[in-house]
Amino acid sequence: MxxxxxxxxxxxxxxxxxxxxxxxxxxxxxxxxxxxxxxxxxxxxxxxxxxxxxxxxxxxxxxxxxxxxxxxxxxxxxxxxxxxxxxxxxxxxxxxxxxxxxxxxYSGKTSKKDNPALDILRKIWENKRENGVRQFKQYSYDKYEKLEFDLNTIDSALVQSKIFRGMEFIFEQVDTSNVTGNTYLPIFVNEEISKVYGDNILGKEKEILEGNKNSGFENNQSIIAFTQDLYSDYNVYDNYLKFFNKAFTSPLSTTGIDVYNYVLLDSAYRDNKWCYNIVYYPRRKNELTFKGDFWVNDSTWAIKEINLQASKSANLNWVREVYIEQEFDVLNDSIFLITKDYFLSDFSLRKKEGARGVYGKRTTFYNNYVFDEPKDKAFYKEQIDPYQYEIYNRPDSFWEEKRVEPLSKDEKGVYKMLDTLKTVPRFKALYDVGATLASGYYEFKNFDYGPIFSTFGYNEAEGIRVRAGGRTYFGQNDLWRLEGYVAYGFRDNKFKYGISGKWLVDRESRLILFGGNRRDVEQTGARLTATTDVLGRSLASSALITVGANDQLTNLNLTTVGFELEPVKNFTTRFRVTYRTLRSATDAFSLSWLDEDGQVQNEIKQPALEVILGFTPGRRTIGYGVERKVINEEKFPVFFLGYGVGLKDFLGGDFDYQKVQGLYTQPWNIGGFGRAWTTLEAGKIFGDVPLGLLSPIPGNQTLWSIYNTFNQLDFYEFVSDTYVSFHLQHNFGGRIFSRIPGIRKLNLREVVGFRAVYGSISDANVALNVDRQGNPIIYQAPEDVYWEWSVGVGNIFKVFRIDFNFRGNYLDNPGARQFGVTGTFGFSF
Missing domain, CATH: 2.60.40.1120 (Carboxypeptidase-like, regulatory domain)
Structure with missing residues (x-):
């Protein structure tokens, strides 16, 4: 009571x-x-x-x-x-x-003929490239951004629930949303002040952070980055607005006539500018569209105000509401510049009205515009220390002076409320559970145990496998980190281990020294381009259920030392020295080879030097320590180039060779047709080497859909020393299913895939491989271009996708799997 x-x-x-x-x-x-x-x-x-x-x-x-x-x-x-x-x-x-x-x-579907709203829309298209900062050679402006998370739909049942016992004071901050009408409780606020510079001639833009303040927890950067990535910058004049990894059709799109109904509703003065008011709403359900209205000036045909509310039937997971509001101001009587951008999303497990959820809000103000004051090209290339203590510890006077919009009473209360909340034992316990599920590690003081999801595994060599490990963790900006694990297999009765260390020597250039050693059982050849670190392990090595015998496993002893450098943002160079010994881990698999004297050798000893170049334009990371987290992993292209040299007779090395590998992965947003990923890989080995050093075409004998593998190939079915592979996966996002009555309500999504690989292997490399008794083993390469394709249904229960895979050729290979079913779990909007 x-x-x-x-x-x-x-x-x-x-x-x-x-x-x-x-x-x-x-x-x-x-x-x-x-x-x-x-x-x-x-x-x-x-x-x-x-x-x-x-x-x-x-x-x-x-x-x-x-x-x-x-x-x-x-x-x-x-x-x-x-x-x-x-x-x-x-x-x-x-x-x-x-x-x-x-x-x-106008009601229902409006006509495309004799509709004055469409005549105005065409005027907007003709003039949209002449609006905003793009009209100037150079520009700069101040930017104030406020991010907020709120627990919404607060009622007496929630207040009285046991989960908040001892924390009732937090409900002092309850307020009501002016968009949805639901009560909400602010639980996180972050403020950021920055200065933005741009040059349209050079095609460059640079944002300099001047202040950051938050009411969150020690690991708040993850929340901030997650929210900023969700609400990445967009332009309402673009044909598609991209957030939540989706492409929504803009009401100002040149394809909008086919997607929206438009009604000319009113005309009036808005800040002394005569404007037309147009209402728009979707023609069809289940598409990524909005409803709302906008005011457009009658002479410049620039948008003065616009609001967008995502259709409730849109094929979007976990998001019950999306609302965007933008305001523009007039410069020199003709140029409209954005002054305010408000974005609200309502995250909820259920779309049912009245269900509880979390609001995510971003409010951005733009002011103090300055134009045509050029900066040197070097200004945009200059590296800035990514972490400066004073930026994150500005005094209250700084924020009172710089804030464009004062904090509301409830927002001010959040800072004090969360400081108090963190001292409540019950909250700390709940936070620990959530943090463990999110990171996979259980946090002790200065040490994290995990990953907990790797505790159990199974393979043919080890049988049931148990693992325990952890890492040092003093904070997300640690300059050094030690990590290790111990594992035990109940079939081979052997312990395995791995240990690695990293040290960030220079934060500005991100010079990192690293080294480590691992002795373990591994499914080598699970990837063509090997970029994992010394503690990396493939899913194929410990899948609980596999198709066919998963016994082609290797006992690996790997030692690595080297350094990494990032001279230019998102361009990394890595040099490492590796020493590997490889032996078969099962009797059914052979890594044996013939030496120059015709003697059978059952172990490969191989030192190597490797240079790796990586470029990931558009990548955004959080953290300023030795380890960083990528927050937009599915959005940026990846370029990889590797060169390795095998050293014979050095430290007992067995082979001389040179190995060149390249990879290019590109995500594609194809507007209303969904999202695609393509990957092109190529590689060649110069020199004679046995199976353990060749490039097996990565098969997949698990029941999981693993991108960049071939689902209908067994491990080592094809082996090459020269290869080119191509992978395509396209998710239509429900575009087809949304037009089928009875199915559209399920919000399913269509996925198609195509995979192909060409490879060859020299006679000399084939001749090196024998079983333990010295009998030849002949490995085949896909010289006729192996290919397969798949169709899938995604978004089943919002988290599962099932793929039906079909083998295209080489159907006569012994044990060839012509058809298979794989699946994958994943969180996606």
Whole structure:
């Protein structure tokens, strides 16, 4: 009872902060909802529009006694408000009989002919390249960005739940969203001040961080980066707006006529500029579209204001609501520059109204524009220390001066509330559980145990395998890190181990020294381009269930030392010295070879020197220590080039060879047609080497769909010393299924794949390989280009995809698998 009264008191207090709140539904005389109707506080410019179900929510800090509700073809309805807070209001609009002969009323699908809204839209297309900072040679501006997470749909049941026992004080910050009308509790706020410089001639832009302040926890950078990546910068004039790894069709897109209905609703002065008001809404359900309206100037055809609300039927996981609002100001009477960008998303496990969730908000202000003041090209190349203590510890006076928008009362309270919350033992326990599930490590003081998901495994050589390991962890910006593990196999009765160390010598150039040693059982050849570190391990080595015998395993002893450097952002160079010994881990598999005297050798000893170049344009990372986390892994291309030299007779080395490898992976956003990934790999070995040093074409005998492998190939079915492979995977994002009645509600997504590889192997390399008794083993290369294809259904229960794989050729190979089914779990929007 005490908690209920406490909640009511807090709710009452929050209601006092906003003077007028009203929500409800607008219907016509036939009880049908009126979508996109105008709802405005009387005698004001504060208003909103109803959604496709006729629902609305409106809030103001001022006191109002009535609202105006209107729509084209209907009489204006003035609704009196007898209370400061009025919820679940039902407003009925009557058809305007006197205007029926004069007004064209658009409902359902609007016509593409004789529609004045489309004539205005075409004017926007003609002039969109002349708006904003792109009209100047150089530009700079100040940028203030505020990120916030809120727990929403706060009710008495949540307040009284056991999970918050002892933490009831947090509900003092409850407020109500002016977009959704739901109560919410701010739980995280981050502020950032930066200066942005750009040069349209050079095609360069640079952002310099001047201040960062947050109310979060020690590992808050992960939350900040995750949110910033979700809400990556977009331009409403572009044909597609890309966030959540999806491409939404913009209402200003040149393809918008085929996707949206447009209605010219009104015209009026907006900040002394005559503008037209156009309402838009989707033509079809289940597509990545918006509904909303925008104001466009009648001479420059530039957008003055726009709001976008994602269609509730859009094929989007875990997101119940997306709302975007942008405002533009006028410079020199003709140029419109963005001044405010507001983005809200409502994350929830269920889309059902009333289900609890989390708001993610980003509010960005742009001001102090300066134009045509050039900077040297060197300015844009200059490296800046990525972590400066003073930037993250600015005094309150700095923020009071620099904030474009003052913090609200509830936002100010979050800083104090979270400082108190972190001292509550129950919260700390809940936080530890969440952190363990997210990172895979359980945190002790200065040490993390894990990864916990690698504790158990199975393969033919080791049988059941158990593993325990951990790493040093003083903070996410540690300059050094030690990591190691111990494992035991119950079939071979052997212990395995791995240990590695890294030290960040120079933070600016990211000079890292590293080294380590691993003795373990491994499925070598699971990848063509080997880029894993000394503790890397493939899924193929420990899959619990496999197709066919998974017994072609290797006892590996690998030692590595080297250094890594990043002279230019996202361009890394790595030099390493490796020493490997390889032996077969099972009786059914042979790594034996014939030496120059014709003697059978069962072990390969091989020192090598390797130089690796990597370039990942567009990659964003968090952390400034020896290890960083990539936050937009699926968005940037990857270029890789490796060169290795095998050393014979040095430290007992067995072979002289040179090895060249290259890889190029590219993600493709194909607008409304979904998202694709392509990978091209090529490599060649110069010199004579046995199986353990060759390049097996990576098969996949697990039940998991593993990108860059061939699902219908067995391990070592093809082996090469020269290869070129190509992989394509395309996710249509539900574009086809959304047009099939009865299926569209499932929000399934179509996935297709194609994989091909050419390879060859010299006679000399084939002749080196024998079994333990010296009998020749003949390995085959895919000289006729092996290929396979797949079709899949994704987004099953929002987390699972099943692929049906078909082998294209080499059907007569012994044990060839012509058809197979694989699957994969994953979190995606």
């Amino acid at each position: 005490r908690q209920t009264l406490l909640f009511i008191a807090f709710l009452f207090t929050s209601l006092l902060w906003s003077q007028t709140k009203v929500s409800g539904t607008v219907i016509d005389e036939y009880d049908e909802p009126v979508a996109f109707a105008n709802v405005i506080f009387k005698d004001s410019n504060e208003g909103t529009i109803t959604d496709e179900n006729g629902r609305f929510y409106l809030e103001s800090d001022d006191s109002y006694e009535a609202i105006w509700v209107s729509f084209v073809g209907y009489e204006l309805n003035i609704v009196e408000l007898d209370r400061r807070t009025t919820y679940e209001l039902v407003v009925t609009l009557k058809e305007e009989a006197a205007a029926l002969d004069q007004v064209v009323v």
